[in-house]
Amino acid sequence: MSSPTVSTFTLPIRGMTCASCAARVERALRKVEGVSQVRVNLATEQAHLEAPANSLEQLRASVSQAGYEVPSSSVQLAISGMTCASCAGRIERVLNKQAGVLSARVNLATEQASVQVLSGTDPLGLLQAIQRAGFSAQVASAVDAGEQRAAHELRAQRWRVLLALALSVPLMLPMLLMPFGVHWMLPAWLQFALATPVQLFFAAGFYRAAWQALRSGAGNMDQLVVLGTSAAYGLSLYQWATATDGMPHLYFEASAMIISLILLGKYLESRAKRQTTSAIRALQALRPDGALRVQDGVEQWVSLAALHLGDLIVVKPGARFAVDGLVNEGHSHADEALISGESLPQAKQPGDRVTAGAINGEGRLVVQTTALGAETVLARIIRLVEDAQAAKAPIEKLVDKVSQVFVPCVLLAALLTLGLWLWLGAGVETALLNAVAVLVIACPCALGLATPTAIMAGTGVAARHGILIKDAQALELAHRVTLVAFDKTGTLTSGTPRLIHQHALDGDTAQLLQQAAALQRGSEHPLAKAVLDACAERQLMVPPISASQALVGLGISGTLEGRELALGNRRLLEQHGLSQGSLAGQASAWQAEGRTLSWLLELKPQARVLGLLAFGATLKSGAKAAVAALNQRGISSHLISGDNPGSVKAVAEALGIRVAHAEVLPEEKAALISQLKQQDVVAMVGDGINDAPALAAADVGIAMGSGTDVAMQAAGITLMRGDPRLVADALEISRRTYGKIRQNLFWAFAYNLIGIPLAAAGLLNPMLAGAAMALSSVSVVSNALLLKTWRPQPRD
Structure with missing residues (x-):
């Protein structure tokens, strides 16, 4: 039994602070089987060792368990020369064997490789390995350069196709004229x-x-094309050279047309593949080249690289925002449709957030920069979509396995076809042409393009409508979801409380609100803001108050027009020996709804209750429609919240959710999701830090884009708008995309399973086989592009 190949590793280590740290790392590395000659250098923060070639992940895990980090980075490579799934698979295997490579994913549709490497790994070694495998590669540079290269290659492809067809069509003329009684042949x-x-x-x-x-x-599609066309071309040369009299049977038109048709198919395929990446290009086009910076009252156009956090940027009407920031001056509207999918322009005033790439409306704004470059929301959206489009869905593992054995199997089928026809007594010419047809009709391209093109089209159209699908696994699982668990606050209800009910004992609710607002003026408490907002909506004047005093744990008091008033909770009422009186029934009913109550009291000259206010979070406008849309699809909804049972029950009943879980602690949410997963495929929808464990535990995590970064990182899908109706849309685009993947794979397999036997039986001539092969790849990509017509359900 041969011993495993030993390689030399140099691991960068982060987090070591002293000699004992280095010793701990060394001990951890020695525990990995097969490791020898470990040396950890504290000064360079590196570990030098010898270990089995395939043990890099084990080494990283061992260092991580010891409490330290092996830093890594991602390298994007643009690859030219791939023609089918076996090419992509070969490059993937080559990259995964290179020193310092943690993982490599090659996407045939985007012609790019995403390689996770140890920090400090030189990409040059990766490029050289790809070139040794027979392909050309370069580090993916600026978007514009990549776009120019792709456009140039497409133009070159078009000219090759036109010239090849110009030479091939005359060879076909005799065959085209034959049905009209014209028997004419070009000279040999x-x-x-x-x-x-x-x-x-x-x-x-x-x-x-x-x-x-x-x-x-390895085997690939090109070998099949070369063998088939060379055989037809060579047979023609042989027939011409050995002819003694008359016009010999030549097959120059077959070899030339096969090549021309395949070139045409590859050109149409390239054009179609560019359309699948149109969402990325549309997002990238939103980034301006520079911005109008204002310093000391002077406006100057500068590049984005010259900007710093805190800089003030002037955004004129009709211009795009170059940075994420806060409005410092001005009032306007912002069109964020391509970023969030929100169709209506959003009002912007001082203090509001703006996003790079959005279009400013009618007003001049001055914006203070809060995020630049790769940290802007737009840049993060682009990264998420690119990562999703580069990722492999679990179903693609089947295609990878098939592609590795596809070409050898086709070669064997062609040899069997040749031998069988010769054994049956057919001439060499007939046997060879049938074998050529088998070689030409086989198409591994369709198999290789079936999944990635559907993923690219699906994630692209979803991004256009404010649904960011972070990875292909989430896309593949989402269509199977049978239960959606919603967090309450910030997901189905607004995160800030509003004044829901008010009752004045004297019947004057306007005066009740004015008195409560006077007490709350200047307070930053969320309930105070709710009272002041209610006054503003009714256009009520807030009177001035004096001797205002916060009552810790109880509420607030103050003097208004010679009367001492107080606003607070039930303990404030009890402290002053006052009873709820006629308001007791109303208070109980509102508490059953889960409302927070505040009592307005007069303390002097007479201690008495003036009225009652009830606060609560309001339902988001699309919450009820979101639950109804899920019910229509046969998907059940659960409500999970840390709030009190009354509040949770009230929201659940208002939305038509039958199962509600109240008073669930953050650490208990993940356990509850795991329990639900035993019977259902579960999607968790949340927006806060406390939802992150549950989002990660669910089969599919869906984060509201209005929530925290932690929640969005834990989720597989992010909704860029805080509209819960997008949950059903996300599941629907997943269903459509997965449907396209299955359709593509079915037709790709069926095409080969039907086409190869027909060719072997002599029922397809080589030219028809070549046309069918070209058509198969184009049809798979075109079918995926139908996803671009998807639109979310219309809103009422």
């Missing part, structure tokens, strides 16, 4: 002259890729 020398440039020049890329794959001991 002219057929040779037209077909040879196509075979040797326009197919040169196929030959190069086939040779490189052969050198690497």
Whole structure:
């Protein structure tokens, strides 16, 4: 039994502060099986060791368990020359074998590799490994450069297709004229002259890729094309050279048309693939090149790189916001449709947040910068969408396994076809043409493109409507969700309390509000803001008050027009020996609804109750419609909250949620989700830090974009607007996307399972096989692009 390959590792280590830390790391590394010659250098913060080549993840885990970190970074590589899923798989295997590589994912549709490496790993080694495998690669640079390169390659593809077709179509003319009784044939020398440039020049890329794959001991689509067309071209040369009299049977038109049709298919496929990434390009186009900075009253246009946090930026009407920030001066509206999916412009005034990429409306604004570059909301959205589009769905593992054995199986089928036809007594010519048809019709491209194109189209259209799908696994699982668990505050209800009910014993509710607002003026308490907002809505004047005093744990008191008033909780009422009187029944009813009560009292000259105020969080406008939409899809809803049972029950009944869990502590939420997962596929919807464990525990975590960064990082899906109706939309786009993946895979497999036997039976000539092969890839991508027509359910 051979011993495992040993490699030399240099691990960067973070968190060591002294010699004992280095010794602890060394002990941790020695516990990994097969490790030898460990040396930890505290000064350079590195560990040098020898270990089995496949033990890098174990080494990282061991260091992590010891309380230290092996830092890593992500490298994006743009790759040229991939033609099918087996190419992407080969590059992935090559990258995963390189020193310092933790993981590598290659996306055939985007022609990019996302490589997670140890910090300090030189990308040059990765590029050289890819080049040795027969492909060209470069570190993905600026977006504009990548776009220019892609556009240039597409134009070059178009010219190759046009020239190849110009040479091939004349070869087809005799066949096209034959049904009309015209029996005419190009001279053999002219057929040779037209077909040879196509075979040797326009197919040169196929030959190069086939040779490189052969050198690497792998199979790909190019080998099938090269073998098939070379066989037809070679047979034609042989027939021409050995002909003694008359016009020999030549197949130059077959080899030339196969190549031209495949080139045409690849061109159409490239155009379609660019459309699947249109969402990313639309988001990237939102980023301005610079901003109008104001310093000491002077406005100056500067690049984004010259900006700093805290800088003041002038945004003129119609211009895009270049940074995330807070409005410092001015009033306007902002169109955030492409960022949050919110169709209506949002009002902006001093203190409001603005987002880079949004369009300013009618007013001039001065914005104080709070986030720049990669830290802006727009940049984070782009990263999330790019990561999701580059990710592999679990179902794609099946395709990877199939692609590794696909080409060898097709070659074997072609050999069997050749042998069987010869054994049946057919001529060499017939046997060879049928074998060529088998080689040409086989299409691993369709298999390789089936899943990533659907994911790219689905995540792209979702992002346009304010739904950010962070990873492919969440996308694949979301369509199976049978239960949605909602957090209450901030998810289904507004996070800030509002005045819901008020009752004045003398019947004058306006005076009751004015007196309560006078006491609350200047207070930062959320209930105080609710009272003042209620006065503002009714356009009531708030009278001045004197001798205002906070009553710790009870409320607040003050003097208004010679009367001492107080506003507070039930303990304040009891402290002054006052009873609830005729308000007792009303208070009990409002408490059953989960409302917070405040009593307005007159303390002097006469101690008495003046009225009662009830506060509570209001339901979000789309909350009831969100639950109803889930019910229509057969998905049950649960409400999980740390609030009191009365409040939780009231919200659940108002929304039509049958199961509610009250007084659930943050650490208990994750356990409850795990319990629900035993019978259902669970999606958790939340927005706060306390929801993060539950979001991570759920099959699918859905974070409200109005919530905390912690919640969004723990979730697989983020809703950019605080609209709970987007939950049903997220599950629907997941269902549609997964449906497209299944359709694509079905047709890709069915195409090969039907096409290869037909070709082997002699029922398809090589040209039709070539056309069918080109059509299969284009149809798979075009089917995925139908997702771009998806729209959320219309809002009432």
